[in-house]
Amino acid sequence: MKLSGAPAFLFYLSWLWAAARVRLDRRASITGTPDVENEGNTQYKTNITLNDKVFEVLIDTGSSDLYVVGDVPGAKDTGKTGSVTYAIGSTKGPIKTATLGFEGFTIKDQAFIEQAPDSQHTEGDGIIGLGPGSSSNVQDEIDNSSGDAPLDRIFRQNTTTPNYITVLLGRNNDPTDTFAGDFTIGETVDPYGNITSQPKLPVTDSSSGQHWTTLMDKNGIIGPDGQRINTTKRATGNRLNVMFDTGFTFPQVSNNIANNIYGRVPGAKLANVTGIGSPIWTLPCDTELNISFVFSNVVIPVHPLDTVTDAFHGDDDANGNPTCVGAFQPIILKNQGFDIILGMSFLRNAYLLIDFGDFVDGSLSKVGDPFIQLLSITEPVEAHNDFVQCVSVRQRRGLGSKYKIYIIVGSVVAGFIILTLIVAVSYRASSKRRYRRLNEPVPEGLPSYGRPPAQRY
Incomplete structure (x- = not known):
């Protein structure tokens, strides 16, 4: 206002x-290696591996299942099909198992949904649900502990790891704090x-x-x-x-x-x-x-x-x-x-x-x-x-x-004028020299200065 x-x-x-x-703390001087990528303040992603194949997944405390887009080499098919409907979008595909690598933890035979790439799902993407395992759709289909959510599996097999996660989200274009974000399991961020x-x-x-x-x-x-x-x-x-x-x-x-x-x-x-x-x-x-x-x-x-x-x-x-x-x-x-x-x-x-x-x-x-x-x-x-x-x-x-429309129109007009001049010069040059004798040396090429810079509007 x-x-x-x-x-x-x-x-x-x-x-x-x-x-x-309440005492407030600044974001500055955060130590450690950030594990989260901030995409325009609209998505926060991290990397996981399934059978050593890397996927970039959205971290989502509002759901409880793991799905990835694309084939996972060597994954085992459970014969079950899983589906999850999100606030925007959905996923559906065979439920498979593979070795999951996540935040330094290794979980064998982790159940996940393998989504085929299409217009709504990009190869290599996915979502890792960080919500309570009781809300897992995959677990409902498998109906035993092998279908548990990733965090349940981590906490069960690593009994010395405290049963908590932490989430720190950074702000794009923040003039004083440029930290992208972090996600931890069983420990806090300094x-x-x-x-x-x-x-x-x-x-x-x-x-x-x-x-x-x-x-x-x-x-x-x-x-x-x-x-x-x-x-x-x-x-x-x-x-x-x-x-x-x-x-x-x-x-x-x-x-x-x-x-x-x-x-x-x-x-x-x-x-x-x-x-x-x-x-x-x-x-x-x-x-x-x-x-x-x-x-x-x-x-x-x-x-x-x-x-x-x-x-x-x-x-x-x-x-x-x-x-x-x-x-x-x-x-x-x-x-x-x-x-x-x-x-x-x-x-x-x-x-x-x-x-x-x-x-x-x-x-x-x-x-x-x-x-x-x-x-x-x-x-x-x-x-x-x-x-x-x-x-x-x-x-x-x-x-x-x-003023974008004016810039675009101006660029098109300028481009047309330049193209016209190039054609005219080329035509005049070719009209002066219509043929070349076979024994005449090939002209040297123009010096290369790399790719032309991209235009920005």
């Missing part, structure tokens, strides 16, 4: 006050080891298959005006049930929440945007909105670059300026067992630890109830400065989009 003078100052102060209630001292948020039951869900505090969203958004829901004791999903680009919230975040911004509107399946708020790209989420009294500020994102663009406004999208997308979740899905735009602001507890299939002893821990990693002052630096980049990018 673009504000000036006293209102802007008060809104900013309220955000700082909320964030100051310097965020203190995540293990954060409040343990119990994993709640879900009526539509178990997911990584927990309860947010009552009215646990602080809006752009520094006030709590009314999210009362009597069915869950006035607290919303929240699912954490690394496979969702845009967090999914109710219409009421989205309206309270974006509805009062001048020029904002709910619209259809190419590449996004359902309506989403569009608004000026220089809109800085500061919101926070609260879990067990821990305030987690969201970076304004994540509240309003330029990963997608809406239609130009009335003045011909580009619009960006509000990342917290309004959606109606019916009979899902949870009220909000906090995807990538939220998770870039919180280091996430998920302890599987007794959700590991076949556990021989009680290891405790599953829980979630969150560590806030966005520092409000730095986030504001980041946004100020990035606004000019967004505007330049938008300007290029605005």
Whole structure:
């Protein structure tokens, strides 16, 4: 929301006050080798091997199965067929087994779905589900421990490995922190080891298959005006049930929440945007909105670059300026067992630890109830400065989009003129010398300077 003078100052102060209630850590100085690739803030992938063949898979805490696209050499066919339907897209194919290499662990005879390449599935891609094994479609088909999800297999065969994973998502084009992201099994990422001292948020039951869900505090969203958004829901004791999903680009919230975040911004509107399946708020790209989420009294500020994102663009406004999208997308979740899905735009602001507890299939002893821990990693002052630096980049990018048609037309015209001149010169040269005697030496070639540079528009 673009504000000036006293209102802007008060809104900013309220955000700082909320964030100051918990110690915040910066992303800088992260040690270790990142295992995650960030593709435009819309997908986070890592590499696995199946029988030594490498696949680049999406890390997805919202599903529980492994599938890859393409043939796995030497894989054994179980005679079963598996299928998984995701929020966007699906997979279906024979269930096979092979030796899985993942995060330094080796799992023999790991069950997976082998998807044939097609227009919707690219060779070498896939998804590794990191959700509770009880929601595995493959396990339902195999119906014994050999069909268990990869993480269940890892925790069972490596009894000294703690039953938790952590996820750290980086932010593309962040002017101060360029870390792509990381994923760990049974250990934390430096310097965020203190995540293990954060409040343990119990994993709640879900009526539509178990997911990584927990309860947010009552009215646990602080809006752009520094006030709590009314999210009362009597069915869950006035607290919303929240699912954490690394496979969702845009967090999914109710219409009421989205309206309270974006509805009062001048020029904002709910619209259809190419590449996004359902309506989403569009608004000026220089809109800085500061919101926070609260879990067990821990305030987690969201970076304004994540509240309003330029990963997608809406239609130009009335003045011909580009619009960006509000990342917290309004959606109606019916009979899902949870009220909000906090995807990538939220998770870039919180280091996430998920302890599987007794959700590991076949556990021989009680290891405790599953829980979630969150560590806030966005520092409000730095986030504001980041946004100020990035606004000019967004505007330049938008300007290029605005005049793209003129640039393209101009390039075509210029190319036609150059081609005409080349043909004319060639014709004049050939008309002066129509033949060459057999004993006349072949002319030397022009010097080579490598490939011509690609044109950028």
